Amino acid sequence: MKIKKQFDTALNNERGMVLVVSLLLLAALTILGTTNVMQTSTDLKISSNYKTGEQAFYAVDAGIEEARARLRKTAAYPITDGHPTSTQWRAYIGSDVKAKGKGYDSANVMHIRVPSLQADLDYVIEIIHQTDPSGNILYWGDSDGDGDSERNVTTGENIYLVMSYGYSGTSRRIVDAELTRPPPVNTPAALYVESATTIMGASTHIIGTDSCGSDDKPGIVTTNAAGSITYNPSSLLGSNVTGTPNESYDGTNMDIQSMIDSFKGDADFAYTVSSATHTGMNWGVPTPGATLQDPSSCSCNNIVYYDTQGTDIKLMGGTSGCGILLVDGDLDMSGGFSWYGIIIATGSIRYTGGGDKNITGAMISGGAVDADVVGGNSNIVYCGSAINAQTENRPLRVLSWKEMEM
Numbered sequence: 001m002k003i004k005k006q007f008d009t010a011l012n013n014e015r016g017m018v019l020v021v022s023l024l025l026l027a028a029l030t031i032l033g034t035t036n037v038m039q040t041s042t043d044l045k046i047s048s049n050y051k052t053g054e055q056a057f058y059a060v061d062a063g064i065e066e067a068r069a070r071l072r073k074t075a076a077y078p079i080t081d082g083h084p085t086s087t088q089w090r091a092y093i094g095s096d097v098k099a100k101g102k103g104y105d106s107a108n109v110m111h112i113r114v115p116s117l118q119a120d121l122d123y124v125i126e127i128i129h130q131t132d133p134s135g136n137i138l139y140w141g142d143s144d145g146d147g148d149s150e151r152n153v154t155t156g157e158n159i160y161l162v163m164s165y166g167y168s169g170t171s172r173r174i175v176d177a178e179l180t181r182p183p184p185v186n187t188p189a190a191l192y193v194e195s196a197t198t199i200m201g202a203s204t205h206i207i208g209t210d211s212c213g214s215d216d217k218p219g220i221v222t223t224n225a226a227g228s229i230t231y232n233p234s235s236l237l238g239s240n241v242t243g244t245p246n247e248s249y250d251g252t253n254m255d256i257q258s259m260i261d262s263f264k265g266d267a268d269f270a271y272t273v274s275s276a277t278h279t280g281m282n283w284g285v286p287t288p289g290a291t292l293q294d295p296s297s298c299s300c301n302n303i304v305y306y307d308t309q310g311t312d313i314k315l316m317g318g319t320s321g322c323g324i325l326l327v328d329g330d331l332d333m334s335g336g337f338s339w340y341g342i343i344i345a346t347g348s349i350r351y352t353g354g355g356d357k358n359i360t361g362a363m364i365s366g367g368a369v370d371a372d373v374v375g376g377n378s379n380i381v382y383c384g385s386a387i388n389a390q391t392e393n394r395p396l397r398v399l400s401w402k403e404m405e406m
């Protein structure tokens with residue numbers, strides 16, 4: 001009997017311990033389950049926030065790109081800046097409600113609004129003229145005549161400050177970008193040179209008078225002193241070499257390498273060569289004028305870039321093109337050659353040999369230019385519209401881009 005009581009007591013104690021342990025285990029499992037649920041919920045929220053944040057970023061970036069496309073002069077759905085000298089001008093892309101939330105006033109003649117072309121992304125855009133700390137409108141252009149564009153308050157294309165606001169769910173992202181149209185290439189003359197230059201042959205014509213408008217230039221500008229340009233026969237100056245004036249010495253030294261660097265990244269055709277000869281190249285075919293001394297015309301615009309690795313490229317055999325020809329090194333044009341636009345070379349240019357040659361636009365050389373030293377009809381005909389056409393329809397450049405704090 002005594003043994004049985006002891007056994008029952010031990011059994012009851014053991015049952016009590018099992019109950020306590022079971023309750024502790026149950027409590028632990030409950031805590032773990034609750035923690036896991038809370039962790040999963042947090043992870044889902046983080047994942048959701050990340051997703052909507054990324055979607056908002058895609059929206060804000062799409063807004064910048066829409067503004068960039070629609071500010072082009074030839075855009076299919078353009079945003080027209082009718083007040084380029086006013087600090088009060090504003091343009092908005094987006095719904096009426098959201099545009100008004102950013103300051104759009106439909107009664108203000110300085111404000112314009114266009115609906116977005118992108119229906120799947122949620123954003124609103126505000127565009128203003130960028131100004132300096134004193135409130136002066138800023139432009140992107142070559143104000144000092146060295147060929148290199150910079151921010152200034154007098155010359156070039158407007159700099160637009162584009163503020164893009166993108167939304168997705170509860171997420172919002174904001175980006176500010178500065179955009180500008182590429183300004184026309186600064187062309188001080190029909191022919192610009194930086195070394196002693198020889199012009200020969202009665203069939204050579206360098207014409208600085210604007211054959212396409214009223215922006216007359218000198219026939220030749222050089223950075224060197226008087227006497228560095230020679231003629232054979234001497235009567236070429238004033239007869240076959242003409243302009244306002246015919247020639248100009250001690251000109252501003254242009255940063256030709258920077259000029260080339262600013263365009264070569266947008267090249268439609270790029271070549272790396274070493275003392276090479278290319279024959280019969282075709283980057284567009286200019287329509288000739290009535291004579292070789294008249295301007296040609298062309299409706300296409302290409303950027304062609306040659307990296308000669310410190311040597312030269314020879315173009316011959318009926319090569320033609322329309323646009324901007326960039327050469328890092330020396331350039332030799334021989335035989336039939338026609339170009340509508342601008343030719344820029346860091347080195348010397350030989351514009352020689354038999355065959356008719358016409359450049360409508362301008363030519364810029366960082367070295368010497370030898371024109372018609374062998375024979376043939378060599379012509380450089382300045383044309384302001386041929387210069388302007390090479391940049392006015394190019395995509396806007398992004399000068400700065402930064403994400404703003406919300």
